[in-house]
Amino acid sequence: MAPSIVSDGNSVTITINHSPNGTANGSLSGKALPNPVSDPAVYGVHHKKFISEGQPTSEEGWVQRAREVSEILAIDAAARDIENKSPRAEVSLLKSAGLLKVLGPKSIGGGGQSWEVGYKVIREVAKGDGSLGMLLGYHLLWSTTANVVGNDEQMERVQKLIIENNYFVGGAVNPRDNDLKITDAGDHLVFDGFKNFNTGGVVSDLTVLEGVFAGTENHIFAFVLTEQPGIQFAHNWNNVGLRLTESGSVKIDKVKVPWSDALGWDTETRAPDPKVLSIPFGTLLLPTIQLVFSNFYLGIALGSLNFASRYTNTSTRAWPYGSDNKSSPTEEFYILERYGNFFAHLRAAETLADRAGLEIAKVYEKHGEKRGVSERERGEAAEWVASAKVVTTDTSLRVTAGVFEVTGSRATGRKVGLDRFWRDVRTHSLHDPVAYKNRELGEYVLLDRVPEPTWYT
Structure with a gap:
């Protein structure tokens, strides 16, 4: 069971339920056992703060809450990456911050926000910790599943189960x-x-x-x-x-x-109920999750640039053999040029991701109740998502690898942790080849063909 967090307004109680051998590594019996588990109590002061403040009530408030969580996670993200502890504590932080509920109906205690906001929240969390950005993104997707493929009774029942218990959903x-x-x-x-x-x-x-x-x-x-x-x-x-x-x-x-x-x-x-499992509405989960990917890639890349910038300002040394020597790396032309170029491409990718998020949110808003969406409407939203997937993948890989050029050789130290950003993007960007998204967009441009729904489209 995941940790439960209870507040009476004055104190916070955190109950941690470990499975047998839940903190052991290795086994004489040959069976795989869990990794050591991180302890939710380490975030006790933050749990208390978030619970006492209550849930945000506006888009800006939710993004700010996600930013606060991201900053907490970023403090020891490199060390936690090395320790590889099962992230029960970090999921408990998402819970007490209310981020698991951001898309849920306000009538049952959810945040009442659209996917447009949900994507921004995912991105913010990923800046501090790519793993937790990914976990939050998948949770929000799975939490939407009954809304898309369930009937009205199932949709209401599943939402109440998740929101009222503050459950974290895996898949x-x-x-x-x-x-x-x-x-x-x-x-x-x-x-x-x-x-x-x-x-x-x-x-x-x-x-x-x-x-x-x-x-x-x-x-x-x-x-x-x-x-x-x-x-x-x-x-x-x-x-x-x-x-x-x-x-x-x-x-x-x-x-x-x-x-x-x-x-x-x-x-x-x-048998499937044709009034509920209608295509193409029932396949909206696919472009929805593809844009989840883009947003945590983008968050990771933005996090790498922020991390590298701090490192350059505090630890990088100027190059003394460049003929136009500077006393500080922040005065060197090539460092300024690289940071400026990375920033410009990330800003463009972020703008595209926001536009794609708006398109997905509009489809849900327009058709969420009557479950009617045309093949063309779904397809055009999916092509905004495909565009974002191509650009965020290419840009995030380039930036997370390129930041080493502006930080120096000492930045490759394991304890520094700059490498985790590239490793995170590289790992998940192999989920499905981005080349197929390029081809899909080519068919859209040349042949005016919207994609046929698949498990990856």
């Missing part, structure tokens, strides 16, 4: 793996199979499962409690970047799900 939805097998067992379904990757599951309260109903080609999404015997994490995420996302593999072993929790399915006909 075992990896399209490139064989889908989980789903079988009918009378009044419930059984999910069974294996995923090479999940996102944030180890530190989640709820997990989104997705698979194919046996004998059909129809997919089913469902929310389940994470802590149960049938969800077995391998604890094998030890990759070069995004090290604190707990994105390793997971076995789904005969997990039971009531038919009433099969999102968008008719429990009597045992």
